[in-house]
């Protein structure tokens with residue numbers, strides 16, 4: 001597993017040495033080492049000579065023919081004790097520079113470098129300016145797709161300008177810096193929120209003293225896309241226009257619409273935009289079938305996938321009706337056809353194999369949420385194929401289901417009593433088959449090849465299970481299996 005955030009800090013310093021009138025100005029950041037340059041104009045070997053460094057009357061460093069404050073020479077100011085050194089191997093080149101370690105604000109000021117015994121005596125002025133020290137970067141808050149970066153500057157002598165920059169040097173939008181001043185020193189804090197993997201730099205600039213220092217951090221943001229949002233932009237009875245929106249993934253994601261079986265749906269070209277290194281993707285699809293649909297967002301580089309799901313009810317298309325046999329005897333079979341949730345209200349009829357409409361009980365119709373639920377029963381007394389036909393004229397939609405009924409007339413007359421005793425109906429439904437025919441246009445007509453598998457069962461057929469094989473065709477190919485105990489003794493054979 002990858003941690004969402006990896007941080008490493010890098011530090012960068014810029015020190016400036018500028019010539020000023022009557023001398024030299026050295027700018028260093030606090031806590032670093034400062035080299036104060038000095039050399040007699042003659043550049044002569046000064047190994048056996050004397051030079052003395054002073055600051056506003058304080059003794060900083062003295063060298064006298066090999067003797068200096070770090071090897072026995074006394075009376076060095078305490079402020080500089082143990083912090084100042086010269087460059088022994090450079091003396092022969094006339095280099096009398098010193099290095100002050102771990103410079104503090106108090107070390108700021110004007111230094112003089114004197115060669116009292118040279119003829120003529122030589123004196124050089126060096127100004128040491130201590131600039132803001134490197135800022136501190138902290139990360140007070142983070143989520144998987146954004147990070148709060150805080151930059152703190154502690155006690156700068158001149159009020160600094162503090163900015164956040166990305167790796168290209170662009171200044172990042174940031175909150176208003178918090179500036180406070182205590183004892184003539186400035187404390188600055190500035191926050192920015194970043195949402196993108198990059199190297200970020202907090203840059204501290206003190207223009208007056210030509211000082212700039214910065215701290216750098218590398219931010220890794222997993223950029224895992226948040227869950228997409230699904231909205232229904234428009235819908236009619238026949239279709240729904242679905243929109244999937246991905247907001248702000250840092251790696252460009254692949255966005256797809258899928259049906260409940262995972263088949264990728266045809267969709268419009270996704271709209272991709274990028275703002276601040278984050279990707280915003282919108283993709284539309286139009287669906288025409290009731291079902292569960294999902295929008296899947298994949299970011300391969302970071303092995304991330306997220307999805308959202310929606311259920312679409314295409315009101316115009318009635319689902320296939322449902323045939324059951326609530327009651328049957330040796331002489332007759334009561335067939336029931338149920339339509340679950342159609343809109344507009346469908347006409348539901350029972351037909352025999354020749355298409356004749358059968359007398360039926362008055363259909364039971366109920367309505368919930370604009371959808372109609374219809375149940376219609378018929379009592380059949382003849383062996384044959386029967387069909388329940390659902391028609392929604394207004395939207396040119398027709399669907400149907402079919403069943404086969406076997407009525408053994410002869411056995412009833414021969415051994416009525418025996419059959420009643422053994423309680424096994426002689427008339428029974430051999431099998432039920434459901435097939436749906438979706439006709440997209442008027443006039444209605446069969447445009448599908450149907451595959452019906454019928455197995456024989458004693459007694460009422462249990463509920464058929466329906467599976468759809470190829471949902472991408474406009475006419476579904478349905479396979480129906482009737483499950484139940486297979487019993488051979490009474491009229492079992494193969495499909496009629």
Ligand SMILES: *[C@@H]1O[C@H](CO)[C@@H](O)[C@H](O)[C@H]1NC(C)=O
Nearest residue numbers: 035037038039087090095097
């Ligand atoms: C003196 O030597 C030091 C150390 O090598 C060097 O950094 C500095 O620039 C030299 N200064 C002069 C004035 O030559």
Ligand SMILES: *[C@@H]1O[C@H](CO)[C@@H](O)[C@H](O)[C@H]1NC(C)=O
Nearest residue numbers: 140141142143146147148193
């Ligand atoms: C971190 O940021 C999130 C989102 O901006 C915010 O809801 C949460 O309160 C913050 N947590 C802290 C400790 O500041």
Ligand SMILES: *[C@@H]1O[C@H](CO)[C@@H](O)[C@H](O)[C@H]1NC(C)=O
Nearest residue numbers: 140175176177178189190191
């Ligand atoms: C920066 O963010 C931290 C943590 O949320 C907060 O405490 C601080 O006040 C913020 N500073 C500024 C300057 O906005």
Ligand SMILES: *[C@@H]1O[C@H](CO)[C@@H](O)[C@H](O)[C@H]1NC(C)=O
Nearest residue numbers: 232233234235236237239241
């Ligand atoms: C929805 O689609 C219908 C048919 O295409 C169109 O007439 C209607 O203007 C659309 N409505 C919206 C809000 O886009």
Ligand SMILES: *[C@@H]1O[C@H](CO)[C@@H](O)[C@H](O)[C@H]1NC(C)=O
Nearest residue numbers: 233268269270271282283284
């Ligand atoms: C999605 O459909 C809406 C409404 O028709 C349209 O405004 C938008 O541009 C479409 N977006 C895409 C990505 O096709």
Ligand SMILES: *[C@@H]1O[C@H](CO)[C@@H](O)[C@H](O)[C@H]1NC(C)=O
Nearest residue numbers: 327331332333334379380381
């Ligand atoms: C079905 O019809 C038969 C004969 O017409 C009748 O005896 C039987 O009661 C009917 N069954 C139902 C449930 O209506």
Ligand SMILES: *[C@@H]1O[C@H](CO)[C@@H](O)[C@H](O)[C@H]1NC(C)=O
Nearest residue numbers: 407408409410411412413414
């Ligand atoms: C009953 O069976 C007999 C012979 O077993 C046959 O002649 C007769 O036609 C059958 N009746 C019906 C209604 O099928």
